[in-house]
Amino acid sequence: MSFIREVTKNKFLYILALPGLMFLIVFAYVPLNGHLIAFKKYRLADGLWGSKFVGFDNFKFFFMSADWYKVTFNTAFLNGLFLVFGLGIALVLALFLNEIRHALFKRLAQSFIFMPYFISWLVVSMMAFAFLNTTDGVVNRTLEAYGAERINWYLKAEVWPAILTLIYVWKFAGYYSIIFLAAITGISGEFYESARIDGATRFQQIIHITIPLIRSVIIVLGLLGIGRIFYGDFGMIYGIIGDNSALYSTTDVIDTYTYRSLRVLSDFSKSSAVVLYQSVMGLITIVIFNLLAKKIDKDSGLF
Amino acid sequence: MKTKVREDKSILEKSFVIGIYVFVGLFALLCIVPFWLVVINSFASESSIKIHGMQLFPKEFSLYSYQYTMAGKQILSSYMVTITVTVVGTCLAVLITSMYAYVLAHPKVKYRNILSFMTYFTMVFGAGLVGFYILIANTLGLKDTLWALILPYMLNPFFAFIMVSFFRTMPYEINEAATIDGANDLTIFFRIILPISKPVIATVSLFYALQYWNDFYLALLFIDNHNLHPLQIMIRQIISNVNISSYVGGSQTSYSQAVPTYGVQLATVCLTIGPIIFLYPFVQKFFVKGITIGALKG
Numbered sequence: 001m002s003f004i005r006e007v008t009k010n011k012f013l014y015i016l017a018l019p020g021l022m023f024l025i026v027f028a029y030v031p032l033n034g035h036l037i038a039f040k041k042y043r044l045a046d047g048l049w050g051s052k053f054v055g056f057d058n059f060k061f062f063f064m065s066a067d068w069y070k071v072t073f074n075t076a077f078l079n080g081l082f083l084v085f086g087l088g089i090a091l092v093l094a095l096f097l098n099e100i101r102h103a104l105f106k107r108l109a110q111s112f113i114f115m116p117y118f119i120s121w122l123v124v125s126m127m128a129f130a131f132l133n134t135t136d137g138v139v140n141r142t143l144e145a146y147g148a149e150r151i152n153w154y155l156k157a158e159v160w161p162a163i164l165t166l167i168y169v170w171k172f173a174g175y176y177s178i179i180f181l182a183a184i185t186g187i188s189g190e191f192y193e194s195a196r197i198d199g200a201t202r203f204q205q206i207i208h209i210t211i212p213l214i215r216s217v218i219i220v221l222g223l224l225g226i227g228r229i230f231y232g233d234f235g236m237i238y239g240i241i242g243d244n245s246a247l248y249s250t251t252d253v254i255d256t257y258t259y260r261s262l263r264v265l266s267d268f269s270k271s272s273a274v275v276l277y278q279s280v281m282g283l284i285t286i287v288i289f290n291l292l293a294k295k296i297d298k299d300s301g302l303f
Numbered sequence: 304m305k306t307k308v309r310e311d312k313s314i315l316e317k318s319f320v321i322g323i324y325v326f327v328g329l330f331a332l333l334c335i336v337p338f339w340l341v342v343i344n345s346f347a348s349e350s351s352i353k354i355h356g357m358q359l360f361p362k363e364f365s366l367y368s369y370q371y372t373m374a375g376k377q378i379l380s381s382y383m384v385t386i387t388v389t390v391v392g393t394c395l396a397v398l399i400t401s402m403y404a405y406v407l408a409h410p411k412v413k414y415r416n417i418l419s420f421m422t423y424f425t426m427v428f429g430a431g432l433v434g435f436y437i438l439i440a441n442t443l444g445l446k447d448t449l450w451a452l453i454l455p456y457m458l459n460p461f462f463a464f465i466m467v468s469f470f471r472t473m474p475y476e477i478n479e480a481a482t483i484d485g486a487n488d489l490t491i492f493f494r495i496i497l498p499i500s501k502p503v504i505a506t507v508s509l510f511y512a513l514q515y516w517n518d519f520y521l522a523l524l525f526i527d528n529h530n531l532h533p534l535q536i537m538i539r540q541i542i543s544n545v546n547i548s549s550y551v552g553g554s555q556t557s558y559s560q561a562v563p564t565y566g567v568q569l570a571t572v573c574l575t576i577g578p579i580i581f582l583y584p585f586v587q588k589f590f591v592k593g594i595t596i597g598a599l600k601g
Contacts, residue, residue, distance in 0.1 A: 033434060115334060202319060275430075286427050
């Protein structure tokens with residue numbers, strides 16, 4: 001009864017929320033039933049409910065193959081690199097940008113650093129290609145000019161974790177540093193004044209005032225990153241690597257793997273098993289790390 | 304002795320500051336070099352690229368790549384698709400997200416915590432590709448329609464939470480005063496709250512616009528008809544397709560004619576990044592105000 005009373009009392013507010021709520025139900029909650037396919041032998045003609053139940057066969061198929069270890073490792077390893085270097089360098093940039101007094105320099109630098117955030121992964125891939133392509137790329141032409149051998153980057157799987165990390169830092173440093181800067185802007189100037197009176201250097205002010213006061217933002221961003229450590233950035237990996245199977249050994253992540261098994265092999269059941277595995281792993285990690293974060297710092301958990 | 308210590312500190316301090324400028328300056332430079340490289344080489348002649356490779360300062364310039372790219376029909380139709388999807392998508396998404404976020408932030412709403420959790424949960428536990436694909440392609444039957452490119456991005460929980468934390472900073476008195484004057488919640492939201500929320504609206508609009516403009520995932524999954532290919536898929540085709548002339552350059556081009564491969568790729572890329580990058584200066588002034596730290600917490 002109280003539900004109806006609440007809804008009628010604030011009916012206009014619930015009307016405002018309705019489109020958003022409908023969206024979540026249709027586009028986020030209804031597709032969850034796709035996880036059922038993981039336990040079935042899915043045939044389009046039979047539909048979701050009509051398909052035959054096969055228990056854990058699809059999972060066995062995935063875990064028996066060498067793929068599961070490779071894609072899980074690649075996903076977590078690449079995301080780990082992105083998280084550490086991406087957030088780390090963005091934090092340093094934000095702290096430094098905050099110290100810059102020259103207004104024009106600061107604005108220009110900030111605009112330049114933020115620019116890569118605006119372009120699509122396919123454009124990024126074109127830029128990477130301009131640097132790395134074997135015959136006419138800047139890197140190889142430079143190597144050649146100095147008498148070194150050309151390198152066929154698009155066949156050398158072992159260097160791609162580093163290249164992808166560079167690209168990630170390049171693209172996202174500006175975005176994350178704005179989030180850090182927003183937090184730094186919120187710090188009261190009084191802290192710095194009294195520190196200056198005590199004779200603290202700029203470096204000391206950064207270490208003893210700025211970083212501790214934005215710690216919760218750092219932790220929250222870190223947690224969001226860790227929570228998604230089993231989710232590869234499909235746009236990034238597929239945009240840059242494409243269907244280049246020579247690089248799969250270090251760059252194939254869970255998301256590109258699922259995409260291939262769905263779109264290329266049309267294997268709904270197998271992909272679905274991989275997706276469910278991914279979702280469950282993701283949920284477990286975020287719960288564990290959230291608990292840890294709360295232990296370290298009571299207010300820093302996500303929920 | 305005392306003065307010496309102080310001097311040391313100030314030299315250290317100075318070099319620290321210089322180091323900061325150098326680091327930030329270099330990083331900023333590295334951020335725009337790839338843009339420069341792509342833009343400048345799109346004006347380089349194909350033979351110059353073939354002989355000297357991609358250069359920071361090419362020796363021969365030519366507009367041929369642009370003429371060639373613009374001659375085809377695909378660039379126009381792709382532009383239409385991308386602009387339609389971006390404009391319609393962004394308007395709808397910002398409207399729905401702001402309405403929803405306002406309710407999540409409203410203290411009068413008893414179930415706002417349940418709604419928040421429902422929203423947050425979708426960020427942690429996803430349905431994943433398969434369920435999503437079946438929903439769009441089979442259940443809703445949106446394959447090869449523009450709705451498949453628009454609908455899936457209409458409510459991004461992360462952007463919603465950015466808005467929630469902005470709305471929370473607004474004084475509740477506005478609401479009370481308006482209620483006393485006889486305004487209902489719809490009037491309050493559309494006539495009072497939205498107009499004073501420009502910073503966050505601008506920020507979130509930019510995020511949505513970027514997402515729609517740059518997306519190729521949805522088109523890759525759901526669009527097979529090349530009349531409905533957005534710009535990003537056009538780039539992908541041009542990068543991966545050996546036979547570019549069948550896709551751009553118009554049908555009048557015969558295969559024997561030399562196709563400016565790099566040139567066309569680079570020119571297309573430049574044509575697609577222009578419009579979206581010019582958005583930034585307009586929203587820059589709202590930016591830091593729009594993203595507040597609480598945004599990150601549901």
